[in-house]
Amino acid sequence: AQTVTQSQPEMSVQEAETVTLSCTYDTSESNYYLFWYKQPPSRQMILVIRQEAYKQQNATENRFSVNFQKAAKSFSLKISDSQLGDTAMYFCAFTTVAGGTSYGKLTFGQGTILTVHP
């Protein structure tokens, strides 16, 4: 079965500081993609960053970067220089690319509520 686990229900950080959100996943597939999505109070789901499993280099998008450890099946999100607008629920997600019983299924973790304090 394909599972995604976010062990931190809530996190908080001071504005301008750095925070890391954790995510682990379980799969028997070798080729897959990982994502972090943000859901602000508006309820809209917004893609933050995407990582291809066969790429060893960690993805980076401005203040957002990931630490992808394939052997450990870990995919954490680091937010640098936190801003008030980063306050949101963050979801880690996983999808396989080809074959397998979870063929293309997009599975989300339980989410982490991040609050950025002024």
Added chain:
Amino acid sequence: DAGVIQSPRHEVTEMGQEVTLRCKPISGHNSLFWYRQTMMRGLELLIYFNNNVPIDDSGMPEDRFSAKMPNASFSTLKIQPSEPRDSAVYFCASRRDRGSEAFFGQGTRLTVV
């Protein structure tokens, strides 16, 4: 493109009534997902279509729930009969291919009283 369009945005219905949620995916996208979001269970995948064919419906809670995708531009999620525990936000999402970003609609907030 207008993005993924869901209707209605809000639905309040009485227990026992039939509820139909609608979704128009982004043109050219070949995968469509229905999710349910609650405080207790987070974001649950209900069903996943690829090229209009249901690939995985293992997340559909029970027989009261059904989903269809008659063509590439339209999908429905139906609950019959509805129950108070079905109250949640229901999201539809679509994506172009398996490695690409999934785009979400604004969600339908369903309240069953």
